[in-house]
Amino acid sequence: MTNLIFHQLFEKETFTYTYLLADSSTKEAVLIDPVLETVDRDFKLISELDLNLKYVLETHVHADHITGSGELRKITGAKIGLSGIYQSDCSDMALSDGDEIKFGEFLIQAIATPGHTAGCMCYKLDNMIFTGDALLIRGCGRTDFQGGSSDKLFQSVREKLFSFEDDYFIYPAHDYKGFTHSTIEMEKRFNPRLNLEVTKNQFVQIMSELKLDLPKKIHEAVPANMKCGAPATEASVPIISAKMVHEDLSSFKIVDVRRADEFNNELGHISGAQLATLGPELEVALNSLSKQDKIVFVCRSGKRSEEATKMAIQNGFEHVFNLEGGMLHWNEMGL
Amino acid sequence: MTNLIFHQLFEKETFTYTYLLADSSTKEAVLIDPVLETVDRDFKLISELDLNLKYVLETHVHADHITGSGELRKITGAKIGLSGIYQSDCSDMALSDGDEIKFGEFLIQAIATPGHTAGCMCYKLDNMIFTGDALLIRGCGRTDFQGGSSDKLFQSVREKLFSFEDDYFIYPAHDYKGFTHSTIEMEKRFNPRLNLEVTKNQFVQIMSELKLDLPKKIHEAVPANMKCGAPATEASVPIISAKMVHEDLSSFKIVDVRRADEFNNELGHISGAQLATLGPELEVALNSLSKQDKIVFVCRSGKRSEEATKMAIQNGFEHVFNLEGGMLHWNEMGL
Numbered sequence: 001m002t003n004l005i006f007h008q009l010f011e012k013e014t015f016t017y018t019y020l021l022a023d024s025s026t027k028e029a030v031l032i033d034p035v036l037e038t039v040d041r042d043f044k045l046i047s048e049l050d051l052n053l054k055y056v057l058e059t060h061v062h063a064d065h066i067t068g069s070g071e072l073r074k075i076t077g078a079k080i081g082l083s084g085i086y087q088s089d090c091s092d093m094a095l096s097d098g099d100e101i102k103f104g105e106f107l108i109q110a111i112a113t114p115g116h117t118a119g120c121m122c123y124k125l126d127n128m129i130f131t132g133d134a135l136l137i138r139g140c141g142r143t144d145f146q147g148g149s150s151d152k153l154f155q156s157v158r159e160k161l162f163s164f165e166d167d168y169f170i171y172p173a174h175d176y177k178g179f180t181h182s183t184i185e186m187e188k189r190f191n192p193r194l195n196l197e198v199t200k201n202q203f204v205q206i207m208s209e210l211k212l213d214l215p216k217k218i219h220e221a222v223p224a225n226m227k228c229g230a231p232a233t234e235a236s237v238p239i240i241s242a243k244m245v246h247e248d249l250s251s252f253k254i255v256d257v258r259r260a261d262e263f264n265n266e267l268g269h270i271s272g273a274q275l276a277t278l279g280p281e282l283e284v285a286l287n288s289l290s291k292q293d294k295i296v297f298v299c300r301s302g303k304r305s306e307e308a309t310k311m312a313i314q315n316g317f318e319h320v321f322n323l324e325g326g327m328l329h330w331n332e333m334g335l
Numbered sequence: 336m337t338n339l340i341f342h343q344l345f346e347k348e349t350f351t352y353t354y355l356l357a358d359s360s361t362k363e364a365v366l367i368d369p370v371l372e373t374v375d376r377d378f379k380l381i382s383e384l385d386l387n388l389k390y391v392l393e394t395h396v397h398a399d400h401i402t403g404s405g406e407l408r409k410i411t412g413a414k415i416g417l418s419g420i421y422q423s424d425c426s427d428m429a430l431s432d433g434d435e436i437k438f439g440e441f442l443i444q445a446i447a448t449p450g451h452t453a454g455c456m457c458y459k460l461d462n463m464i465f466t467g468d469a470l471l472i473r474g475c476g477r478t479d480f481q482g483g484s485s486d487k488l489f490q491s492v493r494e495k496l497f498s499f500e501d502d503y504f505i506y507p508a509h510d511y512k513g514f515t516h517s518t519i520e521m522e523k524r525f526n527p528r529l530n531l532e533v534t535k536n537q538f539v540q541i542m543s544e545l546k547l548d549l550p551k552k553i554h555e556a557v558p559a560n561m562k563c564g565a566p567a568t569e570a571s572v573p574i575i576s577a578k579m580v581h582e583d584l585s586s587f588k589i590v591d592v593r594r595a596d597e598f599n600n601e602l603g604h605i606s607g608a609q610l611a612t613l614g615p616e617l618e619v620a621l622n623s624l625s626k627q628d629k630i631v632f633v634c635r636s637g638k639r640s641e642e643a644t645k646m647a648i649q650n651g652f653e654h655v656f657n658l659e660g661g662m663l664h665w666n667e668m669g670l
Contacts, residue, residue, distance in 0.1 A: 007514070007515070009514065010513035012347070179380075180345065186383065190383050
């Protein structure tokens with residue numbers, strides 16, 4: 001008989017849980033949400049258990065820490081799985097809702113749960129659900145960047161996660177109070193934000209009133225994690241995919257930094273975009289925008305808008321992104 | 336069918352694990368090693384799960400944190416179980432090797448594993464062993480105070496714990512690297528101090544070379560924990576039971592602070608004790624002793640020796656204890 005080998009591993013600086021799952025007979029293993037700082041620990045454990053790491057799965061592109069997925073792929077040859085929504089060009093599997101990941105006799109099911117970010121994915125194995133930041137123990141992830149949406153998170157948790165059996169176990173990506181797991185029933189009853197008594201409007205209001213500081217490492221972590229944890233270069237700035245912007249268009253201010261003639265040429269522009277050509281015109285525009293605005297900068301291919309994003313960060317803007325691939329990528333979506 | 340409810344809970348300041356065990360049908364529960372700072376969290380969880388806390392079990396008298404046992408007893412009426420070796424007068428059950436603790440349909444077995452301290456106790460439930468500080472994941476507790484003994488710890492781990500099945504789970508009282516559990520097999524193979532290749536002499540040498548600083552809170556925690564976590568009064572000093580001193584007599588310097596005529600009267604004195612009457616004579620004696628010595632101060636009832644212990648601490652001694660109940664208690668052992 002084969003057994004599931006299961007290890008919950010804790011990273012103490014960012015309170016992150018990494019999960020190691022393996023088939024005791026075939027030795028095939030999956031690691032969920034590894035952290036760069038604990039790659040050595042995780043790899044040592046994998047070696048001691050004599051496992052063959054087949055997949056590294058990310059519940060989402062993390063903003064608070066850098067993933068260990070790229071490092072582990074280098075050492076073990078594992079394949080990296082991440083939601084296709086992020087359009088990350090470094091992952092090996094662009095996962096969609098319902099996708100299945102097999103290791104030995106075990107089967108993991110991917111469950112799209114957008115809301116904390118647009119590409120959040122939970123992973124279900126038998127009666128265990130690895131919920132990432134979608135559902136935390138007595139809490140949930142914030143919804144104010146990376147295509148986050150309180151509306152969508154409410155729907156993901158209440159319609160998708162809460163549809164599983166009451167005694168299913170919840171294993172989150174973080175816990176800050178020392179809990180290691182919960183159950184669907186306990187969260188239905190005692191989650192202060194998402195218990196069954198809370199309405200969607202109440203939830204949206206709760207989330208809008210959080211006023212959290214940005215994660216300290218976001219401007220380093222997000223671009224690095226889009227590249228599976230590759231160290232961010234000096235020039236790198238937060239990027240966002242066309243798909244993520246499109247999914248949540250109403251929550252962004254779109255600033256197009258091309259010339260006026262390009263704005264109206266054959267590539268067109270994103271509906272509602274404000275034109276502010278890179279240079280003095282953009283500087284003036286930045287003065288009229290709030291530092292709290294969620295801004296996506298756009299150009300033709302993503303190069304000038306990278307400059308614009310950098311300039312905004314230097315001017316103290318906190319929620320700014322460069323549209324990856326610019327209008328070229330945007331138009332490829334065929335909208 | 337009844338199930339085991341199981342929660343592993345983490346205290347982040349001292350990296351301590353608390354374990355909640357309960358019978359899902361009868362709702363009877365046991366908590367192992369609660370921490371004072373997280374009593375509210377633990378009690379809230381117990382309430383949410385609608386449990387009836389029957390027992391609080393301590394794996395040992397902790398030196399690094401104050402136990403939450405007394406507080407939880409106050410709130411819930413639970414009984415406190417602790418090894419009888421400590422002769423703590425606040426516990427409700429003085430446990431011995433082989434004792435059984437029943438909750439619902441489940442049975443916990445107490446396993447005496449002296450070595451980290453003289454009174455260390457592991458608790459076994461089915462294939463789970465809660466090892467306290469006797470066996471940590473890839474490590475073990477220190478053996479240099481509270482009646483600790485490397486010889487005994489080696490014996491406890493290798494002869495008692497390693498006699499269980501290879502696939503039994505290890506749940507320690509602490510982990511500093513983010514591991515949550517291990518197995519007997521993994522520790523037999525990969526524990527750097529206690530794997531099957533290490534001899535007793537090698538282990539004793541490894542432990543003697545650790546040169547660790549004392550836990551920051553030891554002078555507050557040990558006396559408080561002897562009283563189930565009651566806040567230490569200004570006057571309280573580390574105490575040690577007659578039994579613990581007797582178990583490990585050769586590792587202590589015994590300093591008797593009575594008058595010379597008492598030293599030789601009908602109460603007698605501990606074999607090998609040095610006489611240094613409280614006052615100028617003791618001050619001279621302290622100057623001739625090393626600050627690293629493990630010293631137990633003794634008088635008739637424990638009152639003058641408390642003064643002596645305080646004086647030694649003020650003079651920078653780090654490993655000093657007051658013999659609880661003095662020669663009166665010592666003689667009650669009937670040796």
